Amino acid sequence: MAKLYFRYGAMNSGKSTALLQAAYNYEERGQHVLLAKPTVDTKGAEKISSRLGVERMVDFLIGPDDDVRELVAAHAHPAVACLLVDEAQFLSPAQVEDLLRIAVGERIPVLAYGIRSDFQTRAFPGSARLLELAHSLEELKTICRCGRKAIFNARLVGGRFVFDGDQVAIDELSTERVTYESMCAECYLRESDGRLS
CATH class of the missing domain: 3.40.50.300 (P-loop containing nucleotide triphosphate hydrolases)
Known part of the structure; x- marks a missing residue:
């Protein structure tokens, strides 16, 4: 089957x-x-x-x-x-x-x-x-900047982390470039000040 x-x-x-x-x-x-x-x-x-x-x-x-x-x-x-x-x-x-x-x-x-x-x-x-x-x-595994296994996808707009916005943003959001960084839970929580949504 x-x-x-x-x-x-x-x-x-x-x-x-x-x-x-x-x-x-x-x-x-x-x-x-x-x-x-x-x-x-x-x-x-x-x-x-x-x-x-x-x-x-x-x-x-x-x-x-x-x-x-x-x-x-x-x-x-x-x-x-x-x-x-x-x-x-x-x-x-x-x-x-x-x-x-x-x-x-x-x-x-x-x-x-x-x-x-x-x-x-x-x-x-x-x-x-x-x-x-x-x-x-x-x-499929990848690593965080710290070397641990990455499980989250952090969004950056113009090089700064953002935690609000539409679920989907590909390439452009407003006039600033949108990128993503794979992160472990610890690094994600550090960047988001403990926020998970």
């Missing part, structure tokens, strides 16, 4: 790199894969790109109201050996349910990659549903 996998980690844990490596491995064996990501992820436009400089065009983008099963059916020629989804935290719960139905009903393994929680330590709706439904959960 095909399964739904959720491979998650803090920012900069190598999720996109792992996804691109998985695609390469399937294709090296002559198998056809589909790559997708939500439209809300504007970084890289229609590409999945890793910090290592590797990038690849997606086969399709997933809009906020799209039926993922219909998108897969429209692109499933030739037969699909695997569906790989980057930035899966941005999917809706209903779209995550589509992923499970694709794995179980269509017998297509689905590997979803994403972060578990936002800069305020709250689960993204897509990630929460993946944690509830996935057959397999795998944490």
